[in-house]
Amino acid sequence: MMKIAPSILSADFCNLKHDIVLVEKAGVEYLHVDIMDGHFVPNITFGPKVVADIRKNTSLVLDCHLMIDNPEAYIKDFAQAGGDILTIHVESTRHIYRAVQLIRDNNVKAGIVLNPGTPLTAIEPVLPLVDQVLIMTVNPGFGGQAFIPEMVEKVRKLKEIKDLNDYAFDIEVDGGISDKTIGKCYEAGANVFVGGSYIYDADTPEQRIQSLKDAVALTSK
Numbered sequence: 743m744m745k746i747a748p749s750i751l752s753a754d755f756c757n758l759k760h761d762i763v764l765v766e767k768a769g770v771e772y773l774h775v776d777i778m779d780g781h782f783v784p785n786i787t788f789g790p791k792v793v794a795d796i797r798k799n800t801s802l803v804l805d806c807h808l809m810i811d812n813p814e815a816y817i818k819d820f821a822q823a824g825g826d827i828l829t830i831h832v833e834s835t836r837h838i839y840r841a842v843q844l845i846r847d848n849n850v851k852a853g854i855v856l857n858p859g860t861p862l863t864a865i866e867p868v869l870p871l872v873d874q875v876l877i878m879t880v881n882p883g884f885g886g887q888a889f890i891p892e893m894v895e896k897v898r899k900l901k902e903i904k905d906l907n908d909y910a911f912d913i914e915v916d917g918g919i920s921d922k923t924i925g926k927c928y929e930a931g932a933n934v935f936v937g938g939s940y941i942y943d944a945d946t947p948e949q950r951i952q953s954l955k956d957a958v959a960l961t962s963k
């Protein structure tokens with residue numbers, strides 16, 4: 743099942759509710775929520791309070807991408823704030839297995855994410871435990887960056903590992919996703935697609951969402 747996850751990093755934070763309702767009405771499944779701490783990545787966004795306020799205003803699945811050091815310290819807070827999926831970077835903790843267990847213990851879905859420079863071998867031990875694997879297709883920290891084409895092969899290899907072991911996790915891609923890049927990722931095995939600037943930097947985000955869906959449908963034929 744393919745899902746589109748608009749990233750509110752590119753939304754207007756003074757009109758956040760409007761920008762969330764807009765994509766919800768356009769028929770997306772997820773809302774991608776980027777949490778940045780100014781340490782793990784060179785940018786800062788917001789914390790659990792904003793996630794809790796978003797939760798009160800939408801029934802979309804809140805797909806929380808934690809770009810923070812020591813994520814263990816905040817997992818409970820983001821789970822209680824109403825995050826549905828908490829995705830943590832394998833590079834952000836020394837104890838990835840324990841951190842993934844902690845997410846599951848908080849009764850939310852567990853995701854794991856890899857920077858472009860991190861090999862798939864780094865996450866193999868936790869693959870049986872996770873609901874989602876996110877392959878970064880840009881360096882994390884900012885919206886509007888160019889898609890890194892080499893990441894398509896990483897998605898393909900991950901899909902092979904998934905099929906070989908009969909794992910059930912979703913494969914998500916994040917960064918530089920547009921009508922030009924989504925098809926390659928879908929064809930390689932991704933089924934959750936984050937879209938930030940491509941969706942929100944347009945006059946008609948609804949049309950951009952439709953064009954992403956159309957590009958996937960074309961690839962499927």
Ligand SMILES: O=C(CO)[C@@H](O)[C@H](O)COP(=O)(O)O
Nearest residue numbers: 749882883885886918938939
């Ligand atoms: O996690 C991140 C950036 O670190 C993303 O979720 C961005 O929000 C994607 O933005 P675009 O590349 O689609 O503009």
Ligand SMILES: [Co+2]
Nearest residue numbers: 774776807916
């Ligand atoms: Co993200």
